[in-house]
Amino acid sequence: MxxxxxxxxxxxxxxxxxxxxxxxxxxxxxxxxxxxxxxxxxxxxxxxxxxxxxxxxxxxxxxxxxxxxxxxxxxxxxxRGRVELLLKIYGRASHSSMPDLGENALLEGCRVLLKIRENQYTLPSHPVLGRASIAPVAMKCTPGEIPVIPDCCEILLDRRTVPGESKEDIINWLKGFIKRGEVQVRRKLVKCYTGYMQEVEGYFPxxxxxxxxxxxxxxxxxxxxxxxxxxxxxxxxxxxxxxxxxxxxxxxxxxxxxxxxxxxxxxxxxxxxxxxxxxxxxxxxxxxxx
Structure with missing residues (x-):
């Protein structure tokens, strides 16, 4: 004190x-x-x-x-509500000494992130709760090591929502920026100290x-x-x-x-x-x- x-x-x-x-x-x-x-x-x-x-x-x-x-x-x-979104961007692997033979999923993921940043102010707003928002919080690619061009890039996004937005609207907005990939609401296993476990969805209205x-x-x-x-x-x-x-x-x-x-x-x-x-x-x- x-x-x-x-x-x-x-x-x-x-x-x-x-x-x-x-x-x-x-x-x-x-x-x-x-x-x-x-x-x-x-x-x-x-x-x-x-x-x-x-x-x-x-x-x-x-x-x-x-x-x-x-x-x-x-x-x-x-x-505001929130949604944990998992964005998967697909490319094509190649030897990283010959990047032109592959499609770099990491570079494509960066392009998608720039599009998200450019368009974030088009998200809906609420007169009291404020504007919906979206923020990337983690990024990884596979295989994620030299000498391979990554064929998959995963981006975890924290999407804050306002009343009236549906899960489908939220996902479709993101899909508009993706050439090859998918958008999912993240699922995870919650383990309680009591031993109780349950698989849950990262969606909170x-x-x-x-x-x-x-x-x-x-x-x-x-x-x-x-x-x-x-x-x-x-x-x-x-x-x-x-x-x-x-x-x-x-x-x-x-x-x-x-x-x-x-x-x-x-x-x-x-x-x-x-x-x-x-x-x-x-x-x-x-x-x-x-």
Whole structure:
């Protein structure tokens, strides 16, 4: 602890909010609603994975989901989605001393990346969540060694989406830049520390729920409406499941995952009071507001 700040990895994302939520439960003088405090794993690499498992396993359909991701004590009502795209570019191998006899997949991959950069500003935009984006994050080719011209180049892309974009639209936009190749939504095997394993798809829908309910909660807490710049478990609860979802948490989202990650004690204790107020909402009387 330094000058009123808790400093360290995970202080903002998510140790601070988890501590505040747990402590807020002890502050409840009466329990108006059926409350579940759910803390799940794998949100960083496969958002929605843990909470989906919990809700399906318990057969629960909540009237409200409150995510504790950092909001600066504002009420978050959405974020862009994301898709993990695997782009495969095909060429023809030859001896690298005779490159003219082959088709260099690595060079072709570079050409495609330049086309993506030139056209990224044609991606759709949302008036609040902002513009969709695309960023290459990894690249490899095979066989990837001298003296062979590569016949395949794989590029991993982080595509951020806005509401209304379909999986097909996203893939077809990329296919327009490829001469020989394919575009896939990446699939991977998630392994939990419990031993549970599941193959999953890297697709997480965007969502935006700035309705009367969220605005009423913001007024109750004396704060404002905001959105996240990153993705959260709301990609499943709201984006896929259609469940009413808001975010409220201490800490600034810009400090998450940073070398100087830190959370202020004052905001931490304010969030405790906020969680108590949210827990005491008359959810049923507000159920028709959205």
């Amino acid at each position: 330094i000058d009123g700040w808790i400093v360290g990895r995970g202080a903002v994302d998510m140790k601070g909010a988890i501590a505040a939520m747990i402590y807020s439960a002890s502050k409840l003088k009466e329990v108006r609603n059926n409350l579940y405090y759910v803390f799940v794993v794998h949100e960083e690499d496969q958002e929605g994975f843990g909470i989906k498992y919990f809700l399906e396993e318990r057969k629960i359909k909540p009237d409200l989901v409150v995510l504790g991701e950092a909001t600066g004590l504002k009420v978050a009502v959405g974020h 965007a969502w935006y729920m700035n309705g009367p309910f969220a605005r009423r909660v913001a007024r109750l807490l004396g704060t404002e409406i905001t959105v996240w710049r990153f993705s959260t478990d709301g990609a499943y609860t709201a984006g896929e499941g259609g469940l009413r979802t808001i975010g409220y948490g201490p800490g600034n989202q810009e400090l998450a995952h940073c070398p100087n990650e830190r959370i202020g004690l004052k905001n931490l204790f304010k969030s405790v009071d906020g969680y108590v107020k949210i827990a005491n909402l008359d959810i049923m009387s507000l159920s028709s507001e959205d």
